[in-house]
Amino acid sequence: MAKPIIKIENLSASYRKNTVLHDVNFDVMSGSLTGIVGPNGAGKSTLLKTMLNLHPALAGSVSFFGLPFAKxxxxIGYVPQRGSVDWDFPTDALDVVTMGLYGQIGWLRRPGRxxxxxxYEALEKMGMADYADRQISxxxxxxxQRVFLARALVQHADIYFMDEPLAGVDATTERAIMTILKELKSIGKTVMVVHHDLQTVEDYFDHVLFLNQTVIKHGKTGHIFTKENIAKTYGGNMHWKGEVNQGVVHSFE
Structure with missing residues (x-):
C-alpha cells in the first residue's frame, strides 16, 4: 500500500498568542493537485509557512517522504504570496529564476551557463522568455507571478506549495498557471495550492482541503466539495445561487 509523501499530525501554530492553527491532521499522496480553501483568517498561508519552517509550530509534526523538512x-518548491515579495529589488527576471537553483549551485558560487x-527554459515554459532581461519592478x-512560478519550476522539485498563485492575475495568466500545475500532477508531482475562488475548485483540483484553523474535511473533490462542507468551513455565511446537483455546489455569490 502506498504511503503518503506529506504527513501532518496534531499541528498547531499561533501569532501573538492568538491560535491560528489547532490540531491539524492530514496526509497527502503523491501525484495529487490539492486546493486549500477557507475563509480569511482560516490559517491557510500560516499552514504552508509552518510546514516549511517559515513560521514556528506550537505543537505537532510535519514530515515529507518520512523526513523532517530540513532533510x-x-x-520541495514554494511560491509565496506575491504581496510578500519586495518587487523593487534591483534584479531582472532571469536572475530571479536562477535564484531557484542556488540550492544546487551553492550561495557562494556564481551560476554558470x-x-x-x-x-531561461523555465521562463520560456511560462511564456516569459521575452522578458528575461526586464527588471521585475x-x-x-x-x-x-509567472516569473515566480518559473523560479519554482526550475528546481524540478517533487512537491510544490503555492500561496494564492492566481490572486490578482489576468485570465490568460490564470489559464497558463493552471495548465502548468496540471502538467506537474500528470507527471507525478504533488502540488498544494492556497486558493480563494470556490467557483473554480471543481475544475482545477482533484483534491480539496477545507481549512478553518483546523481541517474541516480533506479528500477527493468529487466526494467532499459539497454545500454542507463549504457551509461548515465558512461558518454558514455563504449566499448560494444556481443549482446543487447530488450535493455538489456549482455556483456562488
Whole structure:
C-alpha cells in the first residue's frame, strides 16, 4: 500500500498568542493537485509557512517522504504570496529564476551557463522568455507571478506549495498557471495550492482541503466539495445561487 509523501499530525501554530492553527491532521499522496480553501483568517498561508519552517509550530509534526523538512527541502518548491515579495529589488527576471537553483549551485558560487539556460527554459515554459532581461519592478502582477512560478519550476522539485498563485492575475495568466500545475500532477508531482475562488475548485483540483484553523474535511473533490462542507468551513455565511446537483455546489455569490 502506498504511503503518503506529506504527513501532518496534531499541528498547531499561533501569532501573538492568538491560535491560528489547532490540531491539524492530514496526509497527502503523491501525484495529487490539492486546493486549500477557507475563509480569511482560516490559517491557510500560516499552514504552508509552518510546514516549511517559515513560521514556528506550537505543537505537532510535519514530515515529507518520512523526513523532517530540513532533510527534504531540496525536493520541495514554494511560491509565496506575491504581496510578500519586495518587487523593487534591483534584479531582472532571469536572475530571479536562477535564484531557484542556488540550492544546487551553492550561495557562494556564481551560476554558470548551464544554470542560466535552465532558468531561461523555465521562463520560456511560462511564456516569459521575452522578458528575461526586464527588471521585475517593471513587470505586471501577472508577469511577476509567472516569473515566480518559473523560479519554482526550475528546481524540478517533487512537491510544490503555492500561496494564492492566481490572486490578482489576468485570465490568460490564470489559464497558463493552471495548465502548468496540471502538467506537474500528470507527471507525478504533488502540488498544494492556497486558493480563494470556490467557483473554480471543481475544475482545477482533484483534491480539496477545507481549512478553518483546523481541517474541516480533506479528500477527493468529487466526494467532499459539497454545500454542507463549504457551509461548515465558512461558518454558514455563504449566499448560494444556481443549482446543487447530488450535493455538489456549482455556483456562488
Amino acid at each position: 527534504a527541502k531540496k525536493r 548551464l544554470h542560466k539556460e535552465k532558468a 517593471q513587470l505586471s502582477g501577472g508577469q511577476q
